[in-house]
Amino acid sequence: GQQVMQIPQYQHVQEGEDFTTYCNSSTTLSNIQWYKQRPGGHPVFLIQLVKSGEVKKQKRLTFQFGEAKKNSSLHITATQTTDVGTYFCAGGSSASKIIFGSGTRLSIRP
Amino acid sequence: SAVISQKPSRDICQRGTSLTIQCQVDSQVTMMFWYRQQPGQSLTLIATANQGSEATYESGFVIDKFPISRPNLTFSTLTVSNMSPEDSSIYLCSATTPTGGIGEQYFGPGTRLTVT
Numbered sequence: 372g373q374q375v376m377q378i379p380q381y382q383h384v385q386e387g388e389d390f391t392t393y394c395n396s397s398t399t400l401s402n403i404q405w406y407k408q409r410p411g412g413h414p415v416f417l418i419q420l421v422k423s424g425e426v427k428k429q430k431r432l433t434f435q436f437g438e439a440k441k442n443s444s445l446h447i448t449a450t451q452t453t454d455v456g457t458y459f460c461a462g463g464s465s466a467s468k469i470i471f472g473s474g475t476r477l478s479i480r481p
Numbered sequence: 482s483a484v485i486s487q488k489p490s491r492d493i494c495q496r497g498t499s500l501t502i503q504c505q506v507d508s509q510v511t512m513m514f515w516y517r518q519q520p521g522q523s524l525t526l527i528a529t530a531n532q533g534s535e536a537t538y539e540s541g542f543v544i545d546k547f548p549i550s551r552p553n554l555t556f557s558t559l560t561v562s563n564m565s566p567e568d569s570s571i572y573l574c575s576a577t578t579p580t581g582g583i584g585e586q587y588f589g590p591g592t593r594l595t596v597t
Contacts, residue, residue: 404584413588471524
């Protein structure tokens with residue numbers, strides 16, 4: 372079945388450093404989404420990418436969808452303590468469900 | 482967007498018993514889902530709750546163990562039946578809106594279940 376993997380599993384950075392998480396699907400995706408889950412919280416939708424090669428920005432966050440629509444990345448510039456949490460990508464290859472990636476847990480040293 | 486509430490927020494149950502989790506959305510939504518998440522792990526889709534008909538279950542999940550109801554557009558229940566310690570997990574419901582599409586899901590706060 373379809374699998375969505377993320378690397379790294381954990382990332383510990385100094386506040387102000389950049390952070391990137393990568394998402395890879397075993398199959399071609401129709402779209403990809405990114406979610407953030409704060410410790411003890413629930414996943415919160417951040418963004419959806421649909422087009423091959425698409426790049427979207429939200430303030431310090433940059434999201435990319437690969438040309439082959441099988442991979443994606445989330446880059447955070449100059450991390451802040453509020454960025455702490457687990458970032459999940461989720462891939463859609465059908466109209467009826469999405470598959471969540473394994474997640475990358477970001478922790479930050481103040 | 483949609484605001485989703487779940488209850489109970491947490492429960493401790495004895496093995497062999499059943500627990501029903503309720504999920505209420507503040508606005509009309511299109512699709513509703515139930516997920517399971519072990520602490521520190523990713524989300525695993527249990528089933529899609531279909532309004533007025535049987536839920537669509539993912540591989541490894543069956544109706545006898547996880548009966549789901551969705552009597553209207555804004556409410557769904559998940560029952561965890563004949564519980565064992567392996568059912569200890571966080572159970573989350575989610576929903577999509579008519580304008581958001583399948584990828585834009587709004588999640589409830591979750592129900593933390595511990596089975597002893």
